[in-house]
Amino acid sequence: MDFPRHLLGIDGLGRGQIEAVLAVAARIKRARAAARGGDDAQAAQARAELDRLRAALAGKLVVTLFFEASTRTRSSFEAAARALGADVIAFQKEGSSVSKGETLADTVRNLEAVGADAIVLRHPAAGAARVAARAVRASVINAGDGAHEHPTQALLDALSLREKLGALEGKTVAIIGDIAHSRVARSNIFCLSQLGVRVRVAGPRTLLPMGIEQLGCQVLHSREQALDGADAVMALRIQQERIGDARLPSTKDYSLRWRIDSGATQRMAPGAVVLHPGPVNRGVEISSEVLDGPRSLVMDQVDSGVAVRMAVLSLTLRANLPAPGREGKP
Ligand code: NCD
Numbered sequence: 001m002d003f004p005r006h007l008l009g010i011d012g013l014g015r016g017q018i019e020a021v022l023a024v025a026a027r028i029k030r031a032r033a034a035a036r037g038g039d040d041a042q043a044a045q046a047r048a049e050l051d052r053l054r055a056a057l058a059g060k061l062v063v064t065l066f067f068e069a070s071t072r073t074r075s076s077f078e079a080a081a082r083a084l085g086a087d088v089i090a091f092q093k094e095g096s097s098v099s100k101g102e103t104l105a106d107t108v109r110n111l112e113a114v115g116a117d118a119i120v121l122r123h124p125a126a127g128a129a130r131v132a133a134r135a136v137r138a139s140v141i142n143a144g145d146g147a148h149e150h151p152t153q154a155l156l157d158a159l160s161l162r163e164k165l166g167a168l169e170g171k172t173v174a175i176i177g178d179i180a181h182s183r184v185a186r187s188n189i190f191c192l193s194q195l196g197v198r199v200r201v202a203g204p205r206t207l208l209p210m211g212i213e214q215l216g217c218q219v220l221h222s223r224e225q226a227l228d229g230a231d232a233v234m235a236l237r238i239q240q241e242r243i244g245d246a247r248l249p250s251t252k253d254y255s256l257r258w259r260i261d262s263g264a265t266q267r268m269a270p271g272a273v274v275l276h277p278g279p280v281n282r283g284v285e286i287s288s289e290v291l292d293g294p295r296s297l298v299m300d301q302v303d304s305g306v307a308v309r310m311a312v313l314s315l316t317l318r319a320n321l322p323a324p325g326r327e328g329k330p
Contacts (some may be wrong), residue, residue, distance in 0.1 A: 018194055024311035054085045057117075067122060068122050073143050079306050080309035164297060164300075172231050174234070175202075236277070255283065274286070274293075
């Protein structure tokens with residue numbers, strides 16, 4: 001299985017490539033969990049395995065270049081790179097020469113000249129990761145480009161969903177909220193469709209992009225319809241920073257009609273789960289009761305994130321990880 005040098009989006013990846021990331025990531029996630037809390041023998045074995053992994057990117061330099069705010073994604077990529085033994089340099093907009101007028105292509109060329117093997121880029125413009133990838137030979141990993149794609153988020157969501165629900169083929173996942181401005185929604189529609197999931201999207205009409213159904217999802221116009229019998233729901237924040245001053249709809253109206261709360265989740269399938277990519281506006285798109293409740297996979301998503309990013313870094317940099325499927329065997 002060939003994996004691309006850059007990860008710019010889920011669109012364009014085949015199912016085999018998605019499965020490859022998920023298989024490596026699942027294995028890494030299990031090892032990390034066992035190292036934290038398994039019985040002594042298991043923990044020792046898992047630690048040895050993680051120690052072996054730690055050499056995978058020895059001598060490689062990973063640069064995180066973030067032109068937008070981030071808590072989870074950036075720390076998760078940096079933790080992932082370090083866990084594989086890479087050196088990490090972190091750049092933010094404020095600290096880079098882009099504020100002095102340098103183009104993105106020139107910035108990444110310079111980072112490559114400094115020695116970067118991988119550049120993890122978050123940028124407000126859709127297509128920025130592609131621009132960067134054209135400029136360098138180093139691997140470019142898209143950590144979110146405008147409202148376009150956020151591929152590692154979709155992959156980590158798929159990992160958490162699969163671990164909780166089993167095979168995803170034929171399952172129904174509802175994505176509710178600001179679909180129009182959400183790269184998370186787009187990447188998830190591509191990823192979940194490839195895995196055989198029926199994807200529903202729903203939200204206020206002003207936040208549903210025209211023609212979204214052409215990506216292979218069903219568009220619904222109420223929270224109730226979207227949740228009816230669904231196996232999972234992903235609540236999305238209103239991306240106010242991409243909308244500007246037009247507060248459509250008001251926060252109060254929005255939460256009344258679209259919030260995922262315990263009443264709303266009762267329509268879902270038994271055992272249904274709730275996801276949110278963060279950052280969460282508690283009480284607006286999701287109630288605290290649901291966010292902190294037994295259906296919530298939100299903290300597990302963060303845990304999946306480190307494992308998925310370790311898998312993506314190693315696959316794009318062609319690091320030699322042991323083949324998946326041999327866990328537990330000597
Ligand atoms: C998301 C993003 O940046 O697209 N956050 C994240 O990476 N976990 C979602 C958001 O900002 O609402």
